[in-house]
Each structure stands twice: as C-alpha cells, then as structure tokens.
Amino acid sequence: MLPLRYKLSNCFIPNNSPEICPLKEFLDKSKCCNIEQSFMLSGIVPEMLLLKRSMKGGLQSDVYENEKNILLELKQLWGFQKLWDSNSSHCSWYAIGCRNGSVTSISIQGNLLSGTISPIICELKSLQLIDLSSNYSRGEFPSSLYNCSKLEYLDISWNQFHGPLPSDLHRLSRLIHLDIAGNNFSNIPGAIGQLSELQYLSLKFNNFNTWIPQEIGNLSKLETLDISYIDSFKQATIPEELGRLKKLTSLFIVQSNLIGEIPEIFSALSGLEVLDLSSNYLKGSIPSYLFEWKKLTNLHLEFNQFSGMLPMLDANMELMGRTEEMLSNLSGLQFLDLSGNHLNGSIPSYLFHWKNLTSLLLGNNQFSGNLPSITGNLRLRTLDLSSNQLSGHIPQEYDKKEYYFRNNLNLCSKYTNHYIQVPRCSGKTRVVIAVVAPVALLVMVTLLCYTFKNNWTFSTDQLMQRKKRHENQDPEWMFISFQQLGFTESEILVNMTEENLIGSGGCGKVYRVGVNPNGNFVAVKRILNKRNLDHGLEKQFLAEVEVLGSIRHSNIVKLLCCISSGNSKVLVYEYMENQSLDKWLHHKRRSEIAITASAHCVLEWRTRLQIAIDAA
Template identity: 40%
Template sequence: MAAKAGPYLFSLFLFLLILSFSSTARSQSPSTNERLLLLRIQQDWADPYLDSTWNTSSWPGVDFSADGSVVNITLSNPSDSDPMLSRPIPASLCLLRNLTHLDLSYNNIPGEFPVALYNCSSLSYLDLSQNLFVGVVPTDVDRLSPLLTHLDLSSNNFSGDVPPSIGRFPALRSLILNSNLFNGSFPKEIGNLSNLETLYLSYNSFAPIRVPADFGNLTKLRDLRMVSTNIVGEIPTWLSNLTGLVLLDLSSNSLTGQIPSGIWRIPKLEQLYLFYNNLSGPIVIDGSIALGFQVIDVSINKINGSIPEEFGNLQNLSDLFLYYNQFSGEIPASIGRLPSLRDLRYPAKSLKGCATAAS
C-alpha cells in the first residue's frame, strides 16, 4: 500500500490544485471601474427590478472575470413568475467593454430593435427572445459584434423583412428568428453563414417563398426548423447534401411533389417532420436508408403507394406517423417488431393486415 501512496497523493494534490484554480478563475465582485459602470447602467436603465436588486455589494445575474470585468449579464426569467425587466435597454450597457454574454430573454422589454447594442463590441452571445420588441430588424443589423456566435430574436413582434445583412456574421452558429410577425421575406444571404449549426425561422407569416438554393451552403447545419414559414414548391433535392443534419422540420407549409429519396440517406438525421403539406407520390428509398431515424412524421399529406420495407430496419425508431395519407398494402411486419417503437399511427382503414403487422 505504501508504494501506491505516492501516485495517489500526487493525483489528489493535482485535483485540489485544479479545483482551487477553477474556483478563482472568476471574481465574485467587480473592479472599482466596473462597479461604477454598473451603477450608471442601473441609473440609466431605471428599471424597478434593478433598483431593487443591484447594489454596491450584490449584482444578481452578473458574472465577472478574474480581473473584475463584467463578462456575462443574464437577466432572464423563464419561470412562471413575473418578468424582471420592463424598460428599454440603455446605451450605457455597452460601456462594459468585456461583456461577451447578454441574455435578456423572458422579460417585457419594449420598443424597437435596440441599436444601442451595436456598441457592445465584444458580444458573442445575444438573446433578446420572449420580449415586446416591435418594428423591423434594421437593415444594418450587421453592426452588432462580428464575434456573435448566437443570436436569438424569437418570440417578439418583429415584422417586415429579415434583412440581407443578417448573413454577415462570420462566426454565427445559431440564428433563431421564430415566432415573430415577419410578413415580408427572409434572405438567401443566410446561406453565407458558413458556420451555422442551428436555424429557426418557424411560425412567421412570410410571403410565399421557396427554400433558397443558397441554404445548400450551410454544410455545418444540424438543426433546421421552418415550420409554418409559408414555403412553397418541392422539397429541394440539395437538402441531402447537408450531411450534418440531425433534425429537419418543414411541417405545416405548402410543399408539393415527392419526398426526395436523398432525404432518407442523410447519415445523421434522427428527426424528420414533414406533416401537414401537400406532398404526394410514393416514398422511394433509393438504396440504403440512414439508420439513425428516431422520429418520422409524414402525416396529413397525399402520399400514396406502400410503406417502405426499409422502415423495419430502423432500430432506434420511436415515433412513426403516417396517418391521413393514401397508403395502400400492408404495414411491413418488421415495423411491429422494432424494439424502440412506442407510437405508430397509420390510416387503418386503407391498409390490410395492420393489426397483425403492428402487434
């Protein structure tokens, strides 16, 4: 046992050293200069919540770097209690030159897009979702920090067009614009966001539009949600080139034609939602099917033909929704034996042998 004590004690010392370093990596209080700036912001914001919570020794929602600089402000309230903030964002917020993370979601902040944030030159994360912003997103929105990796403007009342300048954030990985009142267009320039991994455009009233071919350049995209976006035409065949896709949701639109066979070969795809469109024709799987599917929902369309035998190979499939279509023939018996399947919905009256196959 004595021979093993040395390495053990060294490992314990190293662990305690790392723990000590991590606990001191951030200061618990601001430097004198940052404290003065926070007090000015509190005065300029004149919001009752900040007046009641921020003081010279306590700064709820604020994180500091080791040198006492403000790096993170998170004043978000996603619970059922009343929102924290109800006054417009003051320009003095951007006097915090090291502020990289700003989350003001789930509040009642009013007014137009806060162009005062253009001066927050270090921002890499900006979440303004679930507020009361109105009007258009400015055509020069790209004056926000070029360091942005996350931009969330969802669940507000923005209207008009999404401006082409939204495609000028070279580092952006998440663009979330769903649940607004956009009634113009969204730009093909989104396809210039070569690092984008998450794109949400759902639940807006855009003018009828096809999915821009430029979106085919988003080769790092993992999560694409365009529910109720008023997209028309056929599902683009180039979507199968987005080989990083894990979730694809084009439901509740006016898409027509056949589901491209390449969709079924996207190697990482786990969730596919195409319900409530005008898709038709049979489901054709040309060659092998990607085996990662967990959810397939093609319900409420005009799809005909037989249910593909290949669905019976999807060992991870938990939800398969096929109802309100025009399928014929039997459900492959192998589907009923899938180990993870928990919810199978199909047009029972139009299929033969359904009960046997699903048992």
C-alpha cells in the first residue's frame, strides 16, 4: 500500500477550491483519486477526512448566514411587515420553508408586498417554490427568475404585473406549476408550449390581445388549464390543439368569447374530471361522449347557445340490451349545469338514474313534456327545472325543498314545497282558472285604482327625488347574475331604503327587499368602499364573488347576483326568514330578529345536534 502523501500527490487540488464548491463535491468530481477509499485501505488516521468535514461545515455555515441576509434584504425591498427576527433561525420564519438548512420555498400571500421581484431572490440556490400571490407587486414579468435554476413552482397571481410575457419564457424549464392569473399581461407567447414539465397553468383574468397559441398542445404533462374571464380575447373557436393534452384533468375556459361547437377531438380527453366552458357563445348539440366519461364529475356548459335535444343514451342502452344498473353507472357526473341554453325536447330519464349525480341544473331552456319518473338510489340534492315548458303534474318523489320548477306554465303540484312556484293540481284546475281569472283581474284593477287614489305611499316628487339621489350616488353599475332571477337590477337598487333596512355594521348595511307580488323577499347586502378599488382588487373581488355564486349546497345560502360600482358592492342573497344562526344559537337580541312567533322558540338539543351535523 502506498503512503497517503503519494496518493494525494497524484491529485491536483486548487488552493481556492473551498470557495468554488464544498470540498466533498470537488473531491467527488476528481478523476485521479478517491481519498476516503485510500484511507480505508491504508488504515491511516483520516486527518484529511476530518479537514474535509470541517471545511464542509464552515461552508454550510456561510451559506446559512448568506441566505438569512438575502431574506432580510428582500424584506426591506418589499416593505414586508411580518417579524423576521435576525436573532432566530430564518428557517423558522413565517412563510419560509427549508430543507437541510437551505431555503427551498417562499410563500408570502396577501401581505401587501409592493415593488418588483428583486433578482437577489435567485441567490437562494435551493429555491424551488415562490408564491407571492395577492400582493401589489408590479412591473413586467420578472425574467430575472430565469436564474432560479431549481424553480418548479411559481405563483404571482393577483398582482399588478403588465406587458407581454417574454418570448424566452421556456427558460423556466423546470416549472411544474405556473399561475399568473389576475394581472394585466397582454400576450401568450408560443414559448409557453416548451415548458415541458408543466402540470398546472392558470392564465385567467388577464388582458391578452392574442389567442391561445398552437404550441400549448405540446404540454404533454399538463393536468390543469385555466384560461377563464379574458374578455379581451376576440371571438374564436376552441383550439383543437387542446385535444392533444391527454393528461388533462381540469379545463376551465369561462367567459372568454368562445364561439362555434365543441370540437370532435375533445373526445380524446376522457381523463377530464372537471370541464367548465360556461358563459360563452358555444352552439350546436352537446356531444354524447361528455355524458359517458367515467372520470368526469363536474360539467359546466351553462349560459351558452347550445340547442337541440340531449343525447338519447337510454335508447342506445336498450338497443344494446344493457341493464338499468349499467345505466346508473354509465356516468361519473356529480354536478351538471346546462342552464341558460336553447335545449329542447323531453328531459331524458337517464339523468335520474345516475347514482353519483347530486346537482342537476337545467333551468332557462325549452324542455317540454312530463317529468320522468325517479327510480333507484338517486342522490340528487339540487334540481332546477325552472323557466322551461314542462307540463303535467310533479310526482311525489320530486317533493323536495331544493327542487325548483317555477315558470313552467303547464306544470302543477299536489305537494307542499311547490305551492309558491307552480299552481296546485286539481281535476277542475283549468275550468276554475278560466272562470276565476277574469273576475280576479277585475277585482285587482279596482283595488289598484282605489289604492292609487287614497293610499299611495310615495308621490311622484318623492319617487323622482329617490331616483335622483340614486343617480347621484352611483352612476355606473355592473350586474352579474348567478341564478335565474325574477327581478331586475333597478328593483333592487331603488328599494335599498331606510324602511327596508334590517341590519348594519362596519362594512355596510343589509336590506330586506320584496321582489314580486307573491311576497318573496331577498336579502341585499351593500358594502361601501371608502375609495374606489384599483383594477387588480376589483378583479379579485369579482373572481371571489364568482366562486361564491357557483356554490350549490342545501346548507349554504345562495348568492343570487352581484351589483357592483366604483364605490360600493351589492350582494343579493336568498332571504332566510329566521335570519342569523349565530343569534339563534347564542340568544343574541332574540326579540329583534323575530319576525314570526316561531322565532321566540329555544332550540332543543336535538335540533342543535342536527344543525352541527348539517354544517359539517
């Protein structure tokens, strides 16, 4: 065995190697010798190995202090208010994640950070995740992030970035997750299709003036794609290139000026779990394969221009000799919304056989005929068939609180929950209506004339003053509806008066507003802004409202619509007669919330337990 000094003499070790890299890395890359193996073979006390470890520890200590100083500098540049104590380990700081003592993630969401993203952030050599969403960062896309060589996750959504996305965006080659939603970027470069590792891409709520590039079809690993709420898009058809994204599980292209039909190549996307193409101008028939995908759980095609009949899958099943059990397992859909289209014909019975379906929304179409019978273990909790042309009587199995049938002129019901929405069935219903209607109309006209003459609450001058006051306060309103409504924007705004006020707080006021002659009410919450919201916060508010409006659950109060202006926001909810659950549970000012005598009852333990179960 050769002596140790001979072994080392055959290796060239630069004097400055510790500054270049840790000694272990340098020695591991050396081609001329293996020092640790020499120690083991020779039995010599490994003094050099001890030196190596000592130098490694020193280098790690230097890196540790350097990263702490970088973070403190970033804190100063961003105006970050959270306490980062220089006397404590930076790996224990808020929003910082570490592995083996090195910073791997920075996640500072909604902390009012301002300014640009400094290039020094990439001096954190192990950084893999950056989440600076919902702040006030501005400027063009931070191309200095190209120097973050290990970056895999980037979220700069809901900030104030602007300008074109860079044509060399593909230099972020390791990205798995990219979210730039809620900014003011102006184009989507073809280079985005070269981010070959990308699995999540959100581009929604931007001001793109160019359409989706063809290269996006090259993202073979993409699982989630969101290109929603881009009103600046010119009208265009769905890119067929999207049909090449075979690993896609979630696709959102909401309110982005889509026209034409759903392309046939979409049939290849059988792995989709969520598909939302709502609020566009799509037309034609709804492809049958959408109802046959096993993995698809949520399908949103509402507020488009689809027409014709729904696919007759049950007829095809009969021809193929399949059983009812097979029909119930045909689709994995849990939520189906086709409302606000031009669909017609009868409602297919197979929709009421799908065992997984919990919400079915077909309102505001042209469906006709009788309601199909419900059989099997149907889990359908929410059903909206309002504003169609359905006829006949509502079967008993449809007698549920969250089933809606209003505005179907030839539909009647024998059961409790539908008295308000449709006429009550009777063998002599049509004869009675024919006789009573003219008499009732005459009586109504007489009463109206009498009331107008003697008891009219508001004079013409008072109405004009109210209108003038309203116009002076909020000259421009934007109206966004989430349900089929039986009232207009003006009906809500003109009735937000002191006599309809039922509550107030630090954020605004709540009104109880009647919306039709049947005695139906809505709860109107007006949120006053001390100043106009900037463009970014306005878009964020609308996005969050859009999410609230899409929720369908029997234990959650429905948000019906949003009316927005520069200095106030109006949220219209369905009115709950018994008001706040908090007040019921904690006996807060019970007399003030009691509108009916039943409001004075104390909730029993069994009732409280059921409330807890339903809330969970």
